[in-house]
Amino acid sequence: MNGAFESLAAQLADVGRHCYERGWALGTSGNFSAVVREEPLTLAITSSGVDKGLLEASHIVAIDAQGRVVQGAGTPSAEAMLHLAIVRSRGAGAVLHTHSIWSTILSDAVTDGSLMIEGYEMLKGLDGVRTHEHRERLPVIENTQDWARAVPQLELVLRDNPGAHGFLIRGHGLYTWGKDLAEAKRQIEILEFLFEVMGRKRGMVWQQ
Amino acid sequence: MNGAFESLAAQLADVGRHCYERGWALGTSGNFSAVVREEPLTLAITSSGVDKGLLEASHIVAIDAQGRVVQGAGTPSAEAMLHLAIVRSRGAGAVLHTHSIWSTILSDAVTDGSLMIEGYEMLKGLDGVRTHEHRERLPVIENTQDWARAVPQLELVLRDNPGAHGFLIRGHGLYTWGKDLAEAKRQIEILEFLFEVMGRKRGMVWQQ
Amino acid sequence: MNGAFESLAAQLADVGRHCYERGWALGTSGNFSAVVREEPLTLAITSSGVDKGLLEASHIVAIDAQGRVVQGAGTPSAEAMLHLAIVRSRGAGAVLHTHSIWSTILSDAVTDGSLMIEGYEMLKGLDGVRTHEHRERLPVIENTQDWARAVPQLELVLRDNPGAHGFLIRGHGLYTWGKDLAEAKRQIEILEFLFEVMGRKRGMVWQQ
Amino acid sequence: MNGAFESLAAQLADVGRHCYERGWALGTSGNFSAVVREEPLTLAITSSGVDKGLLEASHIVAIDAQGRVVQGAGTPSAEAMLHLAIVRSRGAGAVLHTHSIWSTILSDAVTDGSLMIEGYEMLKGLDGVRTHEHRERLPVIENTQDWARAVPQLELVLRDNPGAHGFLIRGHGLYTWGKDLAEAKRQIEILEFLFEVMGRKRGMVWQQ
Numbered sequence: 001m002n003g004a005f006e007s008l009a010a011q012l013a014d015v016g017r018h019c020y021e022r023g024w025a026l027g028t029s030g031n032f033s034a035v036v037r038e039e040p041l042t043l044a045i046t047s048s049g050v051d052k053g054l055l056e057a058s059h060i061v062a063i064d065a066q067g068r069v070v071q072g073a074g075t076p077s078a079e080a081m082l083h084l085a086i087v088r089s090r091g092a093g094a095v096l097h098t099h100s101i102w103s104t105i106l107s108d109a110v111t112d113g114s115l116m117i118e119g120y121e122m123l124k125g126l127d128g129v130r131t132h133e134h135r136e137r138l139p140v141i142e143n144t145q146d147w148a149r150a151v152p153q154l155e156l157v158l159r160d161n162p163g164a165h166g167f168l169i170r171g172h173g174l175y176t177w178g179k180d181l182a183e184a185k186r187q188i189e190i191l192e193f194l195f196e197v198m199g200r201k202r203g204m205v206w207q208q
Numbered sequence: 209m210n211g212a213f214e215s216l217a218a219q220l221a222d223v224g225r226h227c228y229e230r231g232w233a234l235g236t237s238g239n240f241s242a243v244v245r246e247e248p249l250t251l252a253i254t255s256s257g258v259d260k261g262l263l264e265a266s267h268i269v270a271i272d273a274q275g276r277v278v279q280g281a282g283t284p285s286a287e288a289m290l291h292l293a294i295v296r297s298r299g300a301g302a303v304l305h306t307h308s309i310w311s312t313i314l315s316d317a318v319t320d321g322s323l324m325i326e327g328y329e330m331l332k333g334l335d336g337v338r339t340h341e342h343r344e345r346l347p348v349i350e351n352t353q354d355w356a357r358a359v360p361q362l363e364l365v366l367r368d369n370p371g372a373h374g375f376l377i378r379g380h381g382l383y384t385w386g387k388d389l390a391e392a393k394r395q396i397e398i399l400e401f402l403f404e405v406m407g408r409k410r411g412m413v414w415q416q
Numbered sequence: 417m418n419g420a421f422e423s424l425a426a427q428l429a430d431v432g433r434h435c436y437e438r439g440w441a442l443g444t445s446g447n448f449s450a451v452v453r454e455e456p457l458t459l460a461i462t463s464s465g466v467d468k469g470l471l472e473a474s475h476i477v478a479i480d481a482q483g484r485v486v487q488g489a490g491t492p493s494a495e496a497m498l499h500l501a502i503v504r505s506r507g508a509g510a511v512l513h514t515h516s517i518w519s520t521i522l523s524d525a526v527t528d529g530s531l532m533i534e535g536y537e538m539l540k541g542l543d544g545v546r547t548h549e550h551r552e553r554l555p556v557i558e559n560t561q562d563w564a565r566a567v568p569q570l571e572l573v574l575r576d577n578p579g580a581h582g583f584l585i586r587g588h589g590l591y592t593w594g595k596d597l598a599e600a601k602r603q604i605e606i607l608e609f610l611f612e613v614m615g616r617k618r619g620m621v622w623q624q
Numbered sequence: 625m626n627g628a629f630e631s632l633a634a635q636l637a638d639v640g641r642h643c644y645e646r647g648w649a650l651g652t653s654g655n656f657s658a659v660v661r662e663e664p665l666t667l668a669i670t671s672s673g674v675d676k677g678l679l680e681a682s683h684i685v686a687i688d689a690q691g692r693v694v695q696g697a698g699t700p701s702a703e704a705m706l707h708l709a710i711v712r713s714r715g716a717g718a719v720l721h722t723h724s725i726w727s728t729i730l731s732d733a734v735t736d737g738s739l740m741i742e743g744y745e746m747l748k749g750l751d752g753v754r755t756h757e758h759r760e761r762l763p764v765i766e767n768t769q770d771w772a773r774a775v776p777q778l779e780l781v782l783r784d785n786p787g788a789h790g791f792l793i794r795g796h797g798l799y800t801w802g803k804d805l806a807e808a809k810r811q812i813e814i815l816e817f818l819f820e821v822m823g824r825k826r827g828m829v830w831q832q
Contacts, residue, residue: 120380121380122234125236125237130353189234190235193231193309196309197313200407200411201316
């Protein structure tokens with residue numbers, strides 16, 4: 001397992017610094033994980049409280065299915081429970097959480113429980129989407145400081161939105177995932193692009 | 209032909225990464241081509257599905273006038289048909305397609321089939337334009353997933369807009385071209401600048 | 417004291433150039449300090465009139481509790497009086513002042529003496545904040561060119577807002593602080609992120 | 625003169641690439657000059673048609689008071705006449721012209737012939753300004769393609785606005801100057817910052 005863990009830890013650190021540079025994980029915000037092995041489930045994940053601009057492979061720990069650290073030094077984020085729930089529900093190989101300006105604004109502006117995105121060519125960058133006529137519905141869940149308790153509700157949301165490629169937490173940011181880290185990273189870029197388009201459009205006065 | 213192809217492949221990879229860094233070709237969006245030779249027509253073009261932030265010369269293929277790969281490994285984008293149509297219609301030496309925030313927004317906001325830009329000094333960066341009093345009319349065509357079928361319509365649009373330096377695809381982005389790659393790259397910068405000016409102006413409350 | 421001063425001078429120069437690159441300290445704007453020792457109080461602080469994009473350790477001077485230079489060549493900013501007042505009132509180990517687009521705009525827009533920020537997960541990046549339900553109230557003080565005279569008023573504002581993690585000067589920017597430079601730098605990023613969220617939200621037309 | 629010319633040419637190329645990277649001189653837009661000697665007047669200035677992202681010292685020519693090239697290869701911009709007029713009228717040692725998004729937008733929005741900026745601390749970065757209570761009035765002149773003919777009118781504008789630190793050309797951008805290149809560059813940053821503040825404020829809905 002060690003070789004796989006070390007390789008993923010280095011890749012997660014790269015992804016984290018990339019997100020920091022884009023302004024999607026300022027300060028200690030954001031957290032990132034990838035599945036090291038499935039049986040028994042082992043997840044490489046950023047430890048809590050690290051400045052993402054300074055993220056190194058040594059800041060990544062491995063946890064088991066109950067969220068206990070099995071390798072590396074550090075405490076996983078309280079949100080590790082969300083990562084584990086997404087891996088279980090979606091069979092994801094990697095889970096990325098960013099905390100950008102536009103996802104914060106849009107998650108706060110939604111009033112009916114989900115953000116709808118449709119008609120954009122960029123949607124084709126999402127896994128399995130073949131046409132810009134796709135309608136992506138991203139659920140928005142309420143923020144909390146008790147994620148262990150909120151996991152059952154998240155599992156219902158994921159079950160009720162089988163086509164969703166991510167979800168938003170109100171005032172908090174985006175979760176997305178993929179079969180591997182490269183796919184999850186591509187989806188982060190796609191969704192952040194679409195959030196910026198939608199956010200900037202809302203600021204417009206449409207009369208030319 | 210090989211020397212010319214290899215040189216253009218390296219230049220196209222540079223242009224592609226530059227566009228990625230500017231946020232104009234995130235994820236796998238955007239595609240870029242340049243004419244290797246005219247007789248028989250051979251076009252160097254980005255292959256499909258490559259992350260433009262990681263674009264290398266080895267991701268460029270050469271295609272013939274029917275879009276068949278004649279050199280390099282990879283599948284050209286379905287939009288290769290658009291590149292070939294532009295080369296035929298305009299005698300272009302290079303064709304660039306970007307997918308920026310502002311071109312996405314403006315292409316979606318246009319209601320009468322074209323985006324009009326006039327009065328800006330920056331227009332003089334477009335090929336053959338000598339005064340800021342120039343009126344640039346960029347046609348907006350509808351997006352589709354069947355470009356082979358849409359080519360005849362595009363050819364009509366290009367014929368009906370002989371002065372246009374580019375066109376927009378709704379919700380999808382910009383195509384522009386030039387006699388060579390340097391001119392096409394300069395036009396990308398000029399047009400993206402003007403899109404940002406026009407997009408930001410629309411967000412303004414004009415009373416001081 | 418020399419080793420500590422030299423180390424802090426180098427760190428302050430790094431922080432200053434970082435802020436310049438983010439656009440938070442253009443030209444000669446912004447100033448940055450850290451406590452070298454507490455007894456007698458000695459503060460390392462940027463000297464006045466230096467382009468922050470070119471900031472070097474040699475541009476940092478040490479001053480005493482009265483603002484007199486005790487080490488290094490240069491004149492401390494007139495705002496050194498604010499830094500000393502914050503160190504005294506809050507027991508801070510580092511004080512950072514940035515001058516960003518969004519803090520300038522928001523400080524000017526506030527009409528009731530303080531900027532209220534609440535409900536955002538990012539607030540948890542502020543020292544001692546454990547929940548997004550935190551309500552941060554940043555006082556806004558009027559700008560002046562006579563800071564020596566304005567210090568008593570600032571001390572009252574700090575006393576009346578014991579929970580505030582920073583304050584704004586109208587049309588001028590942000591002051592924040594921390595027990596050390598790393599904490600103060602993290603708070604700059606957190607607050608600038610929140611200013612941008614709030615500023616962009618105000619530009620929005622809320623009807624979807 | 626040669627040593628002075630070569631040193632200024634290298635510095636002008638640095639300033640030009642810096643402006644390109646900030647998005648203030650995209651494509652071939654923008655032009656930059658500095659006085660090599662006063663008697664007889666010799667001005668180092670960017671030659672026309674150069675991509676500012678690729679600007680090198682070899683793209684700088686020296687011209688005399690009539691705009692004739694006296695050193696280097698290349699054609700000076702038609703706007704060299706403006707640079708010479710500013711040097712004569714203001715005794716400037718360096719003149720910088722940028723072409724940013726915000727200066728383009730604001731120059732186009734002004735309806736009464738000048739842009740007024742007041743109350744911002746950042747104004748103190750302008751030469752001789754000692755307080756944020758300063759009121760800066762930047763004249764806006766109409767764009768033209770015949771600068772040789774427009775020079776007398778510009779000279780009147782400069783004479784009628786003796787306190788102005790720059791002027792705008794409608795839909796075209798900013799001219800500012802300083803006793804040397806460092807001062808002119810600082811003023812570019814100060815004015816571009818203030819344009820962005822004013823432009824973004826106009827996009828705001830002031831009700832919180």
